Amino acid sequence: MTGFLLxxxxxxxxxxxxEVGGLWQGGTPFLDPMNIHAAWWFTALPLALLTSMxxxxxxxxxxxxxxxxxSVMTASILVGMVGFAFGLHALVEWIIPVLRx
Amino acid sequence: MRxxxxxxxxxxxxxxxxxxxxxYLWFREKARAIYAFIGIAGLLLGGLLVxxxxxxxxxxxxYWFYVQALNPAAVFSINWAHQNVYKGYEVxxxxxxxxxxxxxxxxxxxxxxxxxxxxxxxxxxxxxxPSPRQSIGRVNEVGSLFVALAGMLNLIVLLDVGWHTPRPPxxxxxxxxxx
Numbered sequence: 001m002t003g004f005l006l007x008x009x010x011x012x013x014x015x016x017x018x019e020v021g022g023l024w025q026g027g028t029p030f031l032d033p034m035n036i037h038a039a040w041w042f043t044a045l046p047l048a049l050l051t052s053m054x055x056x057x058x059x060x061x062x063x064x065x066x067x068x069x070x071s072v073m074t075a076s077i078l079v080g081m082v083g084f085a086f087g088l089h090a091l092v093e094w095i096i097p098v099l100r101x
Numbered sequence: 102m103r104x105x106x107x108x109x110x111x112x113x114x115x116x117x118x119x120x121x122x123x124x125y126l127w128f129r130e131k132a133r134a135i136y137a138f139i140g141i142a143g144l145l146l147g148g149l150l151v152x153x154x155x156x157x158x159x160x161x162x163x164y165w166f167y168v169q170a171l172n173p174a175a176v177f178s179i180n181w182a183h184q185n186v187y188k189g190y191e192v193x194x195x196x197x198x199x200x201x202x203x204x205x206x207x208x209x210x211x212x213x214x215x216x217x218x219x220x221x222x223x224x225x226x227x228x229x230x231p232s233p234r235q236s237i238g239r240v241n242e243v244g245s246l247f248v249a250l251a252g253m254l255n256l257i258v259l260l261d262v263g264w265h266t267p268r269p270p271x272x273x274x275x276x277x278x279x280x
Contacts, residue, residue: 030146031187033153033236033244040239046147047247054140054254057122058261061268063132 048077107266114263119174121145121255124262137258144251145175152244154183155236160202165245171252171259187211189220197221204235 024032036042052073060069110127117124122137148156157179159166169176189211191201197217205211210225236244 027153030149031154033155033240034151035240036151037238037240040151040243043147043151043243043247046143047243047250050140050143050147051250051254052140054122054137054144054251055257057125057133057137057140058257063136066132066136 044078044081048074048081052077107264110263110265113265114259117255117259117262121172121175121251122258124258127262128265128267137254141172141251141254141258142175144247144254145172148244148247148251149179150244151247152236152241154179154187155204156241156244156248157183160184162245165249168249169245169252171256172248176248176252185220189222191222 023034023036025035027033049070052070056066056069056073060066110124113124113127115124116127120138121141122134122139125131125134125137156162157166157169157176159180166176166180188202188204190197191203193201197219203222205222208224208226209222211220212223213219214221
């Protein structure tokens with residue numbers, strides 16, 4: 001059933017069900033949300049890349065090294081987010097249970 | 102305190118408010134304008150792609166909207182379309198209320214009610230396709246974050262072009278670096 005949505009038709013006395021699949025569940029891109037609830041964290045990559053592109057467009061003095069700056073910032077954001085997630089995981093799952101005894 | 106060579110550039114600032122990054126064209130910095138535009142517009146469109154039009158909503162997500170609106174031309178247009186084309190008032194007991202302001206669900210459609218002067222939601226069993234759905238959960242959060250980040254980055258661009266200091270040319274052989 002993953003990736004599909006059952007919609008009960010309200011037409012007629014005997015409601016029929018129909019399956020709508022795909023990333024937008026039969027909806028319209030840019031109007032309806034994507035069905036990526038299980039893989040939402042993949043969006044961190046374009047988020048970091050596009051943020052770095054816009055930020056470095058402002059901050060980079062020499063545009064010949066623009067893409068180098070974008071790569072470094074994108075990698076820094078992703079590594080930082082993973083590190084922060086790991087740190088929080090360690091705190092909640094390992095350190096606090098040990099302290100609690 | 103104003104830095105040396107810093108000038109106030111209202112036209113470049115206005116250009117940035119209309120089209121993200123375009124203010125750099127005023128200073129003939131074409132590459133910078135294109136990269137800033139791709140970054141900001143990519144975040145804006147990415148947010149809509151992930152979370153749908155529901156991520157821009159001045160009524161139901163007003164605090165997100167305040168940040169997103171730092172991209173005024175695009176975000177106010179999207180919000181106008183969201184509020185006026187994809188939402189309507191539900192009529193209960195002959196009365197419309199702000200509390201029943203929502204998107205149509207399956208088997209419903211929007212209809213402009215001339216006597217009330219507003220768009221209302223009516224039942225229509227023949228409405229064949231599902232109407233735009235509310236985005237919820239992580240998808241809504243991520244989409245809202247994309248559009249909000251686009252707004253914040255546009256503010257950085259706005260400050261850079263609005264109170265502009267010409268960048269000194271890079272020294273030959275020097276490592277690029279940020280200013």
